[in-house]
Each structure stands twice: as C-alpha cells, then as structure tokens.
Amino acid sequence: MKAARVSSWGSPPEYMSVPDLPPPSPTELQLKVLAVGVPRVVQARAAQKHSSASNAQLPFDPSIDGVGLDEASGELYFINPLAAPLFAERANVDRSQLMKLEPGTDPITVAALANPVSSSWMALRCRALGGCKGRTVLIVGATSVSGRAAAIVARMLGAKRVIGVSRNENTLAAVEGLDDRVLLQDGPTLSKSVGPVHILLDYVGGAAAVDLLRTAEVQPGENLQYISVGSLSGQKNSMLRLLPEGLIDMRPICIMGSGMGSFSKQDLLREMPELVRAIMKMKSPFDIRTASLAEVRSVWDSDEVKSKRLVVVPNS
Structure with missing residues (x-):
C-alpha cells in the first residue's frame, strides 16, 4: 500500500510503500481514503510542534481527519480527528469514529473545511x-x-x-x-x-x-x-x-x-453531524489545491499552498 510518512521531524511527508492493512476488526470498517485536509495543525504535527505528536515515533503520519469510502456499500464517511492514519490509500477506522455523509457530498470540500x-x-x-x-x-x-x-x-x-x-x-x-x-x-x-x-x-x-x-x-x-x-x-x-x-x-x-481538553471528544462527536451539514451549505472562503500522495513532498511548503488549503487525495 502507498502512503506518505514523515521520516524526519520538520520535513515534509515522503511517499513510500507500507505494509498492507490487516482485515478490519468487527468494530471497524476498512475505507478507501478519498480526501485528507492539511490545516496548520497537520503541519505542526509533522514538525512535532503540536501536543498530539509530542510522543510520536518516526515514521509518522501527521494527518488529522478526512473522508473515506466503504467500497462494499458505496457509502461515504467523515473520519473523526485522530481516528486513524489517513495519508494512505486505505484506513481501518473504528465505526464509532465515523459519520455517514449524504449521497453526493463532495469529499474534497468536507476535507478542506472540516x-x-x-x-x-x-x-x-x-x-x-x-x-x-x-x-x-x-x-x-x-x-x-x-x-x-x-x-x-x-x-x-x-x-x-x-x-x-x-x-x-x-x-x-x-x-x-x-x-x-x-x-x-x-x-x-x-x-x-x-x-x-x-x-x-x-x-x-x-x-x-x-x-x-x-x-x-x-x-x-x-x-x-x-x-x-x-x-x-x-x-x-x-x-x-x-x-x-x-x-x-x-x-x-x-x-x-478552545480545543480538545477544553471541550470533550463527546462534545466533538455530538457536534460533527450538524457541523458537516453546515459545511455542505457554505461556499468555501478560500481556494483549494489537491495533491496526490506522490506530490505531497513537493507541494508541502510551496508558495501556492501557502495561499490555498491543501487537500491530499490518496487514490488520485
């Protein structure tokens, strides 16, 4: 399976091969990853400058959240923050960390705005x-x-x-x-x-x-x-x-x-359905630049990405 991982703190993720995922457990779904946003917190995690990455080991996947597809059912899901490594073609995600999206939802918009x-x-x-x-x-x-x-x-x-x-x-x-x-x-x-x-x-x-x-x-x-x-x-x-x-x-x-700790994970899970519905109603207030896993390293710190929101599309 192809993925992108940080091999040196502060450097962009590198495109690489990783072992295929094991079959999902009874409480998990294996999803095809469609879109993963790269906000500042993801860049901070890649530099080990965010508390959520303080004890992480290399190689490291700095992703936060994203959108995946259950190929068996054709259903789209929003993947909650830190539920699974998402800079990869596929991810095993606990069902409790998934929110089903309505048919026709644009994965890239959700990933960019979430x-x-x-x-x-x-x-x-x-x-x-x-x-x-x-x-x-x-x-x-x-x-x-x-x-x-x-x-x-x-x-x-x-x-x-x-x-x-x-x-x-x-x-x-x-x-x-x-x-x-x-x-x-x-x-x-x-x-x-x-x-x-x-x-x-x-x-x-x-x-x-x-x-x-x-x-x-x-x-x-x-x-x-x-x-x-x-x-x-x-x-x-x-x-x-x-x-x-x-x-x-x-x-x-x-x-x-305001952040994880000042509000709880339960608060986040409760708010996510309405939050995602709000995202689908709004016009994006910024431009979006998509990149494949293979392109992540070259665009990570580019001038173009500094003025836009980067979204990684693993299976492009």
Whole structure:
C-alpha cells in the first residue's frame, strides 16, 4: 500500500510503500481514503510542534481527519480527528469514529473545511457562554483560513454582528460576511461605531488582543468573552502574560481557550453531524489545491499552498 510518512521531524511527508492493512476488526470498517485536509495543525504535527505528536515515533503520519469510502456499500464517511492514519490509500477506522455523509457530498470540500470550520464552530457552540445568537462576535485574524471560516460560522449560528480584525487592509476588505472591519495598527482601538462586543475569537495571540480587551465596549450586565483559538503570531498564550495588572478586576472579562481538553471528544462527536451539514451549505472562503500522495513532498511548503488549503487525495 502507498502512503506518505514523515521520516524526519520538520520535513515534509515522503511517499513510500507500507505494509498492507490487516482485515478490519468487527468494530471497524476498512475505507478507501478519498480526501485528507492539511490545516496548520497537520503541519505542526509533522514538525512535532503540536501536543498530539509530542510522543510520536518516526515514521509518522501527521494527518488529522478526512473522508473515506466503504467500497462494499458505496457509502461515504467523515473520519473523526485522530481516528486513524489517513495519508494512505486505505484506513481501518473504528465505526464509532465515523459519520455517514449524504449521497453526493463532495469529499474534497468536507476535507478542506472540516478543521477551519470546526475551530470556530466548537468555540462558539461549546465554549462561548450562552452561544453567539444575537451577539457581536469580533474575529482577530479574520483574513486567515480559519478566520474567514469563522465569519461564516458566526453568521450561521445567529450572531447579530460580525467584526473582522487584521493587519492587512486589502485582504481584510475581501473577507465576506463582515459587518465592520478594524485594521490592526500599533495600539489598536475599537471605535464607538463597533458597539458592544460580546465574544472575541482570537486566531493571532500576542499583544493585539490585550489592546482590544482594554478598548472594547462591554454591554452592561454581560461578560466580554475572550476565546483563544490560535496563535498565528507565534506568541501562544503570551496574551495572558501581557495583561495589565488589574484589567480583569476593572472589566468583566472572561478568558478561555478552545480545543480538545477544553471541550470533550463527546462534545466533538455530538457536534460533527450538524457541523458537516453546515459545511455542505457554505461556499468555501478560500481556494483549494489537491495533491496526490506522490506530490505531497513537493507541494508541502510551496508558495501556492501557502495561499490555498491543501487537500491530499490518496487514490488520485
């Protein structure tokens, strides 16, 4: 069987032959792998810079989730995160980690959007106190892949207003689904026109969030909920160290993160059916580049992939 595996931490996966899979157990299905997304977390796992890969051994499959086909029944399934190694032609997957997809579902779209959509979906559904319906959601890092998806998700989940924050004026202007845009500059502040902010989704991390927490208008009787969902700045959790003394005493700020551990695997399994249905209703907010297993090494760090979402199509 052909597969792609990381042979050296920090290097792209290499195309190779691996032993054929054993027959699936009674609790498993053997699926033909159709599409596997490559979000930032997969690249971080390939570099052993993500907690889920901290004890992994080489050669290593850094994949997270994807879409597979049961050739016996013709049914498509979404494969839940970390259920099986998926940079391969086939995978044995426990049936409890599979979600049946509707006929006609596009595997590539699901694989491309599952991770970026789930980041904001789980944050707003499982972490935000009281959800986001009727509230204002401010997205820091709105021009990122996940930030663009978050603007759509917030709207789908009933947010009253969606505000995008970024450093790049031109790319921010192109983000769809925003009611207002805030350009990040030195010491960013929010104008009165933004109004009260209820939920701040932060995909960047670092000092910018502190300035926004200081200046955001808070609705009386409500918390300003800060949810960390990323660290594009490379300064993971530094926002906590940069908080001015007394700020959380002077303002009704609620600080939390969103990820496996802050929500449970059961939460994820419960949300996945509706999340996937939402994916199938939305227009992709970014371009998608597909690659075969044999191409993974050459496209992994390419300039083209940096501006698009890479999806591996093992059986192409």
